[in-house]
Amino acid sequence: MGSTEVSTTCPYCGVGCGVRADVAPDGEASVRGDPGHPANRGKLCSKGSALGETIGLDGRLLHPEIDGRRTDWDAALDRVARRFQDTIAEHGPDSVAFYISGQLLTEDYYVANKLMKGFIGSANIDTNSRLCMASSVAGHRRAFGEDVVPGIYEDFDEADLVVLTGSNTAWCHPVLYQRLLAARKARGTRIVVIDPRRTATADECDLHLALDPGTDVLLFNGLLAHLARAGVLDRDYIAASTAGFDQAVALAAADAPGVEHVAKGCGLAPADIRFFYELFSVTERVVTVYSQGVNQSAHGTDKVNAIINCHLATGRIGRPGMGPFSVTGQPNAMGGREVGGLANQLAAHMNFDNGGDVDRVARFWNAPEIATRPGLKAVDMFRAVGEGKVKALWIMGTNPAVSMPDAGRVRGALKACDFVVVSDVTRTDTTRFADVLLPAAAWGEKDGMVTNSERRLSRQRPFLAMPGEVRPDWRIICDVAIRMGFGTAFDFVNPAAIFREHAALSAFENKGERLFDLGALADLSDEDYEAFQPRLWPARSRRQAGRLLGDGRFPTPDGRARFIAVRQEGVALAATSEYPLALNTGRLRDQWHTMTRTGAVPRLMANTPEPMVDLNPHDAAAYGLADGDLAHLSTRYGFSRARVRVTEAQRPGQAFLPMHWSGHFAANSGAGTLAAPITDPHSGQPELKNVPLRIMREEVA
Ligand code: SF4
DSSP: OOSOOEEEEOSSSTTOOEEEEEEOTTSOEEEEEOTTOTTTTTOOOHHHHTGGGGOSOTTBOOSOEETTEEOOHHHHHHHHHHHHHHHHHHHOGGGEEEEEOTTSOHHHHHHHHIIIIIIIOOOOEEEGGGGTTHHHHHHHHHHHSSOOOOOOTHHHHHOSEEEEESOOHHHHSHHHHHHHHHHHHHHOOEEEEEOSSOOGGGGSOSEEEOOOTTOHHHHHHHHHHHHHHTTOOOHHHHHHHEEOHHHHHHHHHHHSOSHHHHHHHHTOOHHHHHHHHHHHHHOSSEEEEEOHHHHSSTTHHHHHHHHHHHHHHTTOSSSTTOEEEEOOSSTTHHHHHHHTOSTTEEETTEETTSTTHHHHHHHHHTOTTOOOSOOOOHHHHHHHHHTTSOOEEEEESOOHHHHSTTHHHHHHHHHHOSEEEEEESBOOTTGGGOSEEEEBOOTTTOOEEEEOTTSEEEEEOOOSOOOTTOBOHHHHHHHHHHHTTOGGGGOOOSHHHHHHHHHHHHHTTOSSSOSOOOGGGTTOOHHHHHTOOOEESOOSSSSOOOOOSTTSOOSSTTSOEEOOOOOOOOOSSOOOSSSOEEEEEEOOTTOOTTSTTGGGOHHHHSSOOSOEEEEOHHHHHHTTOOTTOEEEEEOSSOEEEEEEEEOTTSOTTEEEEESOOSTTTSTTOSHHHHSOOOBOTTTOOBOOSOEEEEEEEOOOO
């Protein structure tokens, strides 16, 4: 590779910023924001701008290994294929599973999903995106009939009110937040932040509602009831485009009979709630952004629908500056949803519970053994591994030994599992459990497609040669599939060929019943694929798509959206005398996931060099802790350690721990070790925002 600048896409968050990358002849890599990319218009955040400093071979996996010893690719791939075949022959297809990642590119995701669902015949393939946005997927399907984000980033520029709920946008989607602040400066956009913590996002807002954990449904049910009482409803829209309004508003009114009731239930001042409800009522152009604070909950799907109900009631969906807007955590969480990379999806927005979809996909893939029912979602999958029901597991590009809830139990399950394959870029806490370790290509070497939070497809392009014996994920998966005897279905020559098949499947017998349709891209030449410019889906024609659902027609059998009647359920686990605090977890501005990449950059480590637990001064005093003390944290599930940071940003009774650290700091450390394996009944997404916690001073010997 020379010193030509290459246009690619950031590998971190779901904003999906365009990056121009260059490697000088001396090997020095540099990156800058791509001014031509519509998602970021040249801007990058602290993580994105440090990408050039993450490129190096320290800790890289360069050769395949079996049982910790270097081997060649043929031996490694033969071992994986044979062990999976033997396990399936002896115990059936549901005895094997794949756990994959929102870091994978769409083409990697596509072939992994095709292999497991189409040819192995099990739907035991799930992704770490289950921990990220599964509740939004379930909420969208319930309300709209399909997993559709109606809005686009331009809505941030055109809204008069942006409600940020369960989203520390300033740190987790920084470039989008900068875009919102620019709009606020230009047009005076009002901002309401709904979050138990006073985060950096709340530094610039008109109102911060620091509600009690788990009370979001009550707050939005109260809003729906208020809109009805105040007569701020779009009656024509409700009549023409929706169903279920009467039941939803009746339950909301019973659940949240007045502002005083909501205020008491949410732990908020009545005046603040009135201000929020009035602002929402009188402002036509409202965008409500929601992220992990809503999704990562035992009642996340109901929270999503409580928000969408308020937008349906006012007809504020899919029009400029209006709509509910789920922002995804990972760079290709959306692409994974498109290929069906979740255990309860099939492919291309088709589903197991939808009439002829299984038959349609089976015919397209020529896959008579296709799975016919959903598989195990992430938490259940690792439970099944621990119980010995799943006997062969392939983990791709993710670190569940740290990131899964009840991570100590997950580590035990991996240790006990008969056969574990891990493909990844570096050694992680998870790779030490691998019987077979496969070195995968990293960002800068990978070649394929990703989709960001606004449905914009964008290319990741290589600008570095693959080091050692590294191979791209799609190639590794296809090579195993071929060895398992599924040759002709996996004889792809490059990512472009996979993408063409994915696009063709999305359009196959799709007579407009699904919005996800890439039919116009099904015959892209290799050259067109190489030159691909970012574009929104659907892509039925050459015309660029934009907002969706603004015409009041929805991809449901009767064309109407659904109000979902939801009730406030509270938190799944309440604090006790033994575990008196509520532990919340989340991201820091400068770190990404379990720090396998960002942890290598000194300037990203400088701000918070070790895990900090945030405590209110009242709680710090009550537990005899001072700023900088080392604290021992424990829940029913495990223990960890962190340095205490005393801050008024944290409400009394609550604590916050970043999700990023693992064995870097202390054995058995990490937020996942403390978290409960309790999941939302609709989405299977685990509760990562509230687990009862005990804290005490760690005595250092
Ligand atoms: Fe990357 Fe997200 Fe930062 Fe953009 S905002 S540079 S996509 S981490």
